Amino acid sequence: MSRFADAEFHARVARLQAGMGAAGLDALLLTTAPDVFYVTGFLTRFWESPARPWFVVVPAKGAPVAVIPSIGAELMGKTWLRDIRCWAAPDLADDGVTLLADTLCDMVPETGRIGVPMGHETQLRMPLADYERLRAATAPRRVADARDVLHRVREVKSEPEIERIRQTCAVADRAFDRVPAIAREGVPLDAVFRRFQIALLQEGADWVPYLAGGAGPGGYGDVISPADDRPLQAGDLLMLDTGAVKAGYFCDFDRNWAIGHADDASRRAYDTLFAATEAGLAAARPGATAADLFRAMRDVIGQTGEAGRLGHGLGLSLTEWPSLIAADRTAMRPGMVMTLEPGIEIAPGRIMVHEENIVIREDGAELLSRRAPVELPVIG
Amino acid sequence: MSRFADAEFHARVARLQAGMGAAGLDALLLTTAPDVFYVTGFLTRFWESPARPWFVVVPAKGAPVAVIPSIGAELMGKTWLRDIRCWAAPDLADDGVTLLADTLCDMVPETGRIGVPMGHETQLRMPLADYERLRAATAPRRVADARDVLHRVREVKSEPEIERIRQTCAVADRAFDRVPAIAREGVPLDAVFRRFQIALLQEGADWVPYLAGGAGPGGYGDVISPADDRPLQAGDLLMLDTGAVKAGYFCDFDRNWAIGHADDASRRAYDTLFAATEAGLAAARPGATAADLFRAMRDVIGQTGEAGRLGHGLGLSLTEWPSLIAADRTAMRPGMVMTLEPGIEIAPGRIMVHEENIVIREDGAELLSRRAPVELPVIG
Numbered sequence: 162m163s164r165f166a167d168a169e170f171h172a173r174v175a176r177l178q179a180g181m182g183a184a185g186l187d188a189l190l191l192t193t194a195p196d197v198f199y200v201t202g203f204l205t206r207f208w209e210s211p212a213r214p215w216f217v218v219v220p221a222k223g224a225p226v227a228v229i230p231s232i233g234a235e236l237m238g239k240t241w242l243r244d245i246r247c248w249a250a251p252d253l254a255d256d257g258v259t260l261l262a263d264t265l266c267d268m269v270p271e272t273g274r275i276g277v278p279m280g281h282e283t284q285l286r287m288p289l290a291d292y293e294r295l296r297a298a299t300a301p302r303r304v305a306d307a308r309d310v311l312h313r314v315r316e317v318k319s320e321p322e323i324e325r326i327r328q329t330c331a332v333a334d335r336a337f338d339r340v341p342a343i344a345r346e347g348v349p350l351d352a353v354f355r356r357f358q359i360a361l362l363q364e365g366a367d368w369v370p371y372l373a374g375g376a377g378p379g380g381y382g383d384v385i386s387p388a389d390d391r392p393l394q395a396g397d398l399l400m401l402d403t404g405a406v407k408a409g410y411f412c413d414f415d416r417n418w419a420i421g422h423a424d425d426a427s428r429r430a431y432d433t434l435f436a437a438t439e440a441g442l443a444a445a446r447p448g449a450t451a452a453d454l455f456r457a458m459r460d461v462i463g464q465t466g467e468a469g470r471l472g473h474g475l476g477l478s479l480t481e482w483p484s485l486i487a488a489d490r491t492a493m494r495p496g497m498v499m500t501l502e503p504g505i506e507i508a509p510g511r512i513m514v515h516e517e518n519i520v521i522r523e524d525g526a527e528l529l530s531r532r533a534p535v536e537l538p539v540i541g
Numbered sequence: 542m543s544r545f546a547d548a549e550f551h552a553r554v555a556r557l558q559a560g561m562g563a564a565g566l567d568a569l570l571l572t573t574a575p576d577v578f579y580v581t582g583f584l585t586r587f588w589e590s591p592a593r594p595w596f597v598v599v600p601a602k603g604a605p606v607a608v609i610p611s612i613g614a615e616l617m618g619k620t621w622l623r624d625i626r627c628w629a630a631p632d633l634a635d636d637g638v639t640l641l642a643d644t645l646c647d648m649v650p651e652t653g654r655i656g657v658p659m660g661h662e663t664q665l666r667m668p669l670a671d672y673e674r675l676r677a678a679t680a681p682r683r684v685a686d687a688r689d690v691l692h693r694v695r696e697v698k699s700e701p702e703i704e705r706i707r708q709t710c711a712v713a714d715r716a717f718d719r720v721p722a723i724a725r726e727g728v729p730l731d732a733v734f735r736r737f738q739i740a741l742l743q744e745g746a747d748w749v750p751y752l753a754g755g756a757g758p759g760g761y762g763d764v765i766s767p768a769d770d771r772p773l774q775a776g777d778l779l780m781l782d783t784g785a786v787k788a789g790y791f792c793d794f795d796r797n798w799a800i801g802h803a804d805d806a807s808r809r810a811y812d813t814l815f816a817a818t819e820a821g822l823a824a825a826r827p828g829a830t831a832a833d834l835f836r837a838m839r840d841v842i843g844q845t846g847e848a849g850r851l852g853h854g855l856g857l858s859l860t861e862w863p864s865l866i867a868a869d870r871t872a873m874r875p876g877m878v879m880t881l882e883p884g885i886e887i888a889p890g891r892i893m894v895h896e897e898n899i900v901i902r903e904d905g906a907e908l909l910s911r912r913a914p915v916e917l918p919v920i921g
Binding site for chain 1: 753
C-alpha cells in the first residue's frame with residue numbers, strides 16, 4: 162500500500178487549522194485511531210489493544226506533534242511527522258499525562274483553549290482519570306468541544322481518499338459476485354460468514370473488521386447479530402453487509418439474495434428499496450441536507466419503513482456522520498462519501514435492508530459501489 | 542456458538558456486586574464492548590460503528606439493566622437480561638442521556654455513588670459532552686472510579702471462559718501449522734498476512750481483529766506495523782502474531798520462522814527467548830506478582846532485552862491487565878489468563894519476540910497455546 166503524499170497531510174492540517182482559528186482553538190488533541198490516521202498516516206491494528214493511549218496534538222500553526230508509547234516510535238517515524246515524543250508505556254504512575262501536558266502547555270497560552278472532540282459521534286480514547294489529571298496539569302487553559310471543527314474537515318474527502326474508498330468498494334463488489342458459489346441451501350449462516358470473509362481477503366481486503374447479515378424465511382430479524390449455525394433454507398432471504406478495509410479505508414454496503422425462490426412480498430420489498438435508493442441518489446446533491454436525503458427515501462418507503470437512520474457518512478470508520486435522519490441538517494458538499502441505506506419491514510419481525518456507497522459531486526451522486534441488481538437475485 | 546448458561550452471568554454479576562459493596566458503589570456503569578459482553582453476553586461486530594453509545598448498568602442487587610439504541614433490542618432480547626430500555630438512536634438532541642440518567646437515579650440514592658471505570662486500561666465509550674450532561678442530570682449523586690472492582694473480577698476467568706480461550710488458541714495453533722505452505726521465499730509479506738487470515742478463518746476463527754508481524758534479514762524492525770509488499774528473502778526472520786476471536790474470546794500469541802536458513806545470532810536469540818518463556822512458565826504460580834513474572838523472564842534475557850512489558854492479561858480483549866512490568870504488583874490468582882511475551886534485540890533495529898498463552902492454576906501455569914518448537918524452524 163502506498164502512503165499518501167505529504168501534500169495530502171499538509172492540506173488536511175491546513176484545513177483543520179483554519180477551522181481551529183475560526184473556533185478560537187489554540188491546539189487540537191486527537192486520541193482515536195481514525196483521527197490519528199487522518200492527520201499522520203499512522204496505520205496499525207495495534208489499536209485493538211486497549212492498554213496504551215496514543216495522542217496527536219495539532220498546533221495552531223505548523224505540523225502535528227505525536228505523543229505516543231515508545232513501541233510505536235518506529236512506525237510513527239515512517240510518517241511525515243518529525244516531532245515524536247515517546248514514553249515507556251504502560252507506566253502505571255504517569256501514562257504519558259505529564260509528557261502530553263507539557264506539550265500542550267508549550268503550545269497553548271495560559272489564556273488559550275485546547276480543542277477536544279466531545280460532541281456526538283466522538284470518543285475520548287484515554288482513561289477518564291488521566292483526562293482529569295491532564296485538565297489539572299494544563300490549567301488555567303480551558304478545553305472546548307472541537308467536534309464540529311474536526312467533522313466538517315474529515316467529512317469532505319480528498320480525491321486520494323475517494324480513490325481508496327472506491328478500491329475498497331471494488332473489493333466488496335468482487336466478493337459479492339462470488340456469493341452464489343458460497344451460499345446455497347443447506348450451508349449454515351456461520352459458514353457463509355467465514356467463506357465471505359475469505360472471499361473479501363482473496364479479492365484484496367487488508368482486514369474485515371465488520372460483517373453482519375441475516376437469513377430467514379421471507380426476511381431477517383435484525384442486521385447486527387453474529388451468524389448462527391442454522392442452515393440456509395429454500396425461501397430464505399439472505400443479506401450480507403460488509404465493512405472491509407483496504408489501505409485504511411472502509412466500504413459499507415450490503416446485498417440481498419433469495420435462496421431457491423422468492424415470494425412476492427420479498428420481490429416487492431426489494432423493488433421498493435431499489436426505488437428508494439434511486440430517490441436517494443437523485444436527492445444527493447450539494448446543498449441538500451442529510452434530512453433531505455432521508456425524506457427522499459422515506460417518501461418511497463412509506464410508513465412501513467424501518468425506524469432509524471437511512472444512511473451515514475463513511476471513510477476512516479465503518480460509520481461516520483452525518484446521519485440521514487429527519488433531524489440532521491448537515492448540508493451535502495462535494496467530496497462527502499455517504500451510504501444510502503433504506504430499510505423496510507416486510508412482516509412483523511422480518512425486515513430487508515439495501516445499501517450503496519456514493520460520493521457527492523458538483524453535479525450529484527457518483528456511485529462507489531456497483532449498483533445492486535434491479536431485481537432480487539435468486540441463488541442456490 | 543452456544544451461549545453461556547445464565548448461571549455463568551449470575552456468578553459474574555454476584556462477584557461484581559460483592560466488589561461494589563466493598564467499594565461503596567450503588568451502581569456500575571459499563572460502556573465498552575468487552576464490559577457489556579461480560580455481564581450480558583451481547584456479542585456483535587456493530588461496535589465497529591462509533592455512531593451509537595451502548596450502556597449497561599449493574600445495580601447493587603438484582604440483574605443488570607440495558608439502556609441501548611433500539612437497533613439492538615432484538616439481539617439484547619436474546620440475552621439473559623429482561624430489563625432493556627431503548628431509544629431511537631441517533632438522537633442529536635438527547636442520545637440516551639435522559640434515559641440513562643433516569644435509570645441511574647431510580648437505582649442510586651441521592652447520597653450514593655455511581656461506579657465508572659476511570660483508571661488505567663479503561664475507556665469511557667460515550668461522547669465526553671454527554672458524560673458531562675449525565676453528571677449534571679444525576680447530581681448530587683457522585684461518580685467514583687470502578688476500575689479495580691471491574692478488573693479484579695474480569696481478570697479471573699471461569700472454566701467456560703478458559704475453555705473458549707483454549708478453543709481460540711487451538712484455531713491459531715492449527716493456522717500456524719500451515720505457515721510453511723503459506724510463507725516462502727518470494728512471497729510478499731502482505732500476501733502472507735492475507736493467506737494467514739484466511740487460514741485462521743478456515744480453521745474456525747469467527748473474526749481476525751488482530752494480525753501483526755514482521756520479516757527482515759536476521760530480525761524484524763517492530764511488531765505493530767501493517768504488512769508491506771516486500772517479498773520474503775532467504776535469511777529473513779518471519780514473525781506472525783495473531784489475535785483471532787472465536788465465540789467472543791481472543792487468543793494472542795506469535796510464532797517465528799527462518800526463511801531458507803537461519804544464522805547463529807537468530808538461533809541464539811530464539812533459544813534465549815524459549816528459555817525466558819520457560820522461566821516465566823515456572824514463575825507463573827498463584828501468589829507471584831506480575832513483577833515476579835517480569836523479572837523471571839528478564840533475568841534470562843539480560844540487558845539485551847527489549848524495553849517494555851513482557852506479557853499481559855488476555856480474554857475479551859486482545860490485551861488486558863495486569864502488565865508484566867517491574868511496577869505491576871498484581872498477584873496471580875487461579876483462573877487468570879496471561880500471555881508471556883519476552884523480546885530481545887538481536888542487533889540494532891532487529892528484534893525477535895516470542896509469545897505463549899497460559900492460565901494460572903493452583904499448581905502453576907497451564908499452557909493454552911501449544912508450546913512453540915524448541916528450535917527455530919526453518920521453512921520456505
